[in-house]
Amino acid sequence: PKLIVVNRAGEESTVEVGDGLTVMEAIRDNGFDELLALCGGCCSCATCHIHVDPEFKDKLPAISEDEDDLLESSDHRNENSRLSCQVPFSAELDGLKVTIAPED
Numbered sequence: 651p652k653l654i655v656v657n658r659a660g661e662e663s664t665v666e667v668g669d670g671l672t673v674m675e676a677i678r679d680n681g682f683d684e685l686l687a688l689c690g691g692c693c694s695c696a697t698c699h700i701h702v703d704p705e706f707k708d709k710l711p712a713i714s715e716d717e718d719d720l721l722e723s724s725d726h727r728n729e730n731s732r733l734s735c736q737v738p739f740s741a742e743l744d745g746l747k748v749t750i751a752p753e754d
């Protein structure tokens with residue numbers, strides 16, 4: 651399945667994602683170093699913040715309390731905000747487009 655990533659410069663790239671990865675891992679493994687993901691996916695740093703295509707929002711797992719708290723600390727939260735380490739990628743999400751949120 652494919653994931654479309656828009657970087658902070660607004661450039662769009664399509665990456666092929668293997669099984670069992672989170673969206674954070676898929677982005678990081680494809681060399682987008684502006685997604686820091688400092689905590690490595692433990693839901694404690696909020697540096698993996700993305701904005702997701704609203705069309706896919708219903709297919710994503712619900713936001714946990716921890717994720718919600720962390721997103722609240724960002725100046726760039728909007729209704730499409732997620733922490734990408736909390737979103738497992740799957741064939742169901744083929745074609746999902748995510749935008750790396752501006753740095754806080």
Ligand code: FES
Binds near residue numbers: 691693695734
């Ligand atoms: Fe730290 Fe997602 S990588 S919260």
